[in-house]
Amino acid sequence: MPSATINVMEAAARKAARGLIRDFGEVENLQVSRKGPADFVTEADRRAERILRAELAKARPGFGFLMEESGETEGEDTRRRWIVDPLDGTTNFLHGIPHFAISIGLEEDGGMVAGLVYDPLRDELFWAEKGVGCYLNRRRLRVSSRRRMEEAVLATGIPFKGRAGKDAFLATIGPAIDNTAGVRRFGSAALDLAYVAAGRYDGFWEFGLSPWDVAAGIVLVREAGGFVTDISGRAVTIQGDSIVAANDRLHTPLQRMLRDSLKESVGDRAPGSRLRHTVSSSSPSPVARAMRREPHAGRSSSDPGDARADPTAGGNGGSERTMTNAERIVEALRRKPGLDDDELSRLADVTPRQQVNRICRRLEREGKLRRERGPRGKIVNDPVR
Ligand code: IPD
Ligand code: CA
Ligand code: CA
Numbered sequence: 576m577p578s579a580t581i582n583v584m585e586a587a588a589r590k591a592a593r594g595l596i597r598d599f600g601e602v603e604n605l606q607v608s609r610k611g612p613a614d615f616v617t618e619a620d621r622r623a624e625r626i627l628r629a630e631l632a633k634a635r636p637g638f639g640f641l642m643e644e645s646g647e648t649e650g651e652d653t654r655r656r657w658i659v660d661p662l663d664g665t666t667n668f669l670h671g672i673p674h675f676a677i678s679i680g681l682e683e684d685g686g687m688v689a690g691l692v693y694d695p696l697r698d699e700l701f702w703a704e705k706g707v708g709c710y711l712n713r714r715r716l717r718v719s720s721r722r723r724m725e726e727a728v729l730a731t732g733i734p735f736k737g738r739a740g741k742d743a744f745l746a747t748i749g750p751a752i753d754n755t756a757g758v759r760r761f762g763s764a765a766l767d768l769a770y771v772a773a774g775r776y777d778g779f780w781e782f783g784l785s786p787w788d789v790a791a792g793i794v795l796v797r798e799a800g801g802f803v804t805d806i807s808g809r810a811v812t813i814q815g816d817s818i819v820a821a822n823d824r825l826h827t828p829l830q831r832m833l834r835d836s837l838k839e840s841v842g843d844r845a846p847g848s849r850l851r852h853t854v855s856s857s858s859p860s861p862v863a864r865a866m867r868r869e870p871h872a873g874r875s876s877s878d879p880g881d882a883r884a885d886p887t888a889g890g891n892g893g894s895e896r897t898m899t900n901a902e903r904i905v906e907a908l909r910r911k912p913g914l915d916d917d918e919l920s921r922l923a924d925v926t927p928r929q930q931v932n933r934i935c936r937r938l939e940r941e942g943k944l945r946r947e948r949g950p951r952g953k954i955v956n957d958p959v960r
Contacts, residue, residue, distance in 0.1 A: 577710075580681060581702050584691040587630035588677045591623040591661060592695035595668075595677070598622075599696070603671045616669045620644060623661035623677065631657050631679070641682075643787045655683050658790035658813065663692075664763030666735075678765035680790025680813075687813065690791030692769040701769040703798035709772050718801040718822035719774035724832075727777035727825055730759045730767040732784070740782035743817070743865040746840030747780065747806075747833045754832065768792025771820045772799035778821030778829045780806070782862055786813035792820070802826035806834050806862055816862045841865055 577585065598619035605612035624644045631638070639656035640648040650656060657679060662668060664675030673696045681689040691702040701716070703709035709716040721727055729751055734740040751758050759776070761767065764784050770776045772795035790813050796803050804810060806817040808830050819830045938944035 577702065578704060578707070580689055581691065581704060583631065583634040584679045584681070584689065585693075585700060585702065587627050587634070588679060588691060588693040588700070590630055591626040591677055592693055594626060595619060595623050595662065595675075596695050599668060599671075599673075599675075602668060606671050612669055616665065619668070620662045620665060624659065627659055627661055627677070627679065631659075638681075641786060643785070655681065658682055658687075658787050660765060660785075660787035663765040663788060664761075667762045672762070674761055674763055674766065676763050676766045676769070678787060678791045680787075680794065682790065682813075687790055687794045690794030692765045692791050692795065694766060694769075699769075701772060701795055703772070703795045705794065705798070707798065709795050709798035711773055716773050716795075716799045718772060718796070718799045719777050720824065721777045721822065722824040724754050724825060724828055725756060727755045727829075728757045728759065728775075729755055729829070730761060730770065730776045730779040732762075732764055732767070732781035733760050734783065738783060740862075740865075742840070743782040743837055743862050746837045746865060750832050750836045751780075764788040765792050768803075768820055769795050771801055771822070772796045774799075774822070777825050778819070780817070780819045780829070780833055782806075782817050782865075784818060789813055789818055793818075796820045804830055806830065806837060808834065837862065837865060 598615070602612045602616060602619075605615055621644055624642055628640060628642065628645070631640075635652075635655075635657075637650045637652035637655075639650035639652070640659065641656055642648075642659045643661065659680075660678040662675060663678050664672075667673070668675045675694070675696075677691075677693045677695070679691045680687055686705075688705040689703065691700065693700050698712075700712050701709070731744070731748070731751070734744055748758065764779075764781055765788060767776065767779045767781070768789065769792060771779050772792075789811075793803050793811060793813070801820060801822050803818065803820040804826070805812075805815045806819055808827075811818055819826070819833060821829045935944055
């Protein structure tokens, strides 16, 4: 049963979607007009955002907003805010290509706790809530179980004129082509993530996305049993400059393949850094370096997505290291209710082993973690699903 929160998100999305469907019909007619549909689409986008804002604010008056068109609005409730893209896949919409969505995420105390991505043309409502699971309409979703990269179908985004990320994209697409069954570019990051959650894609990566593109999708993938990190393997943030999402089996090989190809292309990899788990907050990340080299990278300064164009300005701060064991456990445990957030973040930090052990022992007592001795007597932590 969807919670009251999901019901609120669904009602808002369905109301805004009615307008989008009507406007999409009109856009198809406007393709042949001299002026084209561009202004009309901008207005459709804004209209959808106004409806979403009004509906969400009516149901949850105190919550804040971060919306693509109108930016940030602080609410009386400083712990919670809606992160909304009223139309993800604008270029598709503009060209009459039937693939776009509304994306609504709910952030609580800085973490994503609910997400909904609605594809109005297919009437596919993807939704997830922390600890509850991920659903397509009323059907429970689970990421794919493919374990071989050569069988995987991946999705990505291709930057366009005026957008950062071209060098990073070019560096990573080659190995993806060489090693997988295919790469898709459908033009809606929110739906790309929803499709990873649904097991349609085995993985997805992109550079330079904005918070509203990924906020809902991150919850969908996690709740469907997948992993989401940045390209360095660190826990993802909605302000990050890269995202890698995949099923639980392929995430690590995919993330490492992309990271290594990016490092190789950027060129100043420290000897051995490919193998070591390093933490270096002084040097910018490979994505930052790749993006900095680009002449046209960046958006207008009024765009709240600016932090993306200069990745060093975002929460990622340029440090780079691969996901630790503890972080993997944390990613899996995020889907479980009742786990103290402080403890989660403490686990996710570069954690002294003793501390990890202490927390893991407690989780084991609570039945959230199975700890077994591996072949060489080493303890293996395995989240109980
Ligand atoms: C875009 C889509 C696209 C991604 C772009 C986004 P918009 O969002 O998600 O797939 O590649 O980077 O900006 O502009 O259609 O809302
Ligand atoms: Ca978007
Ligand atoms: Ca948009």
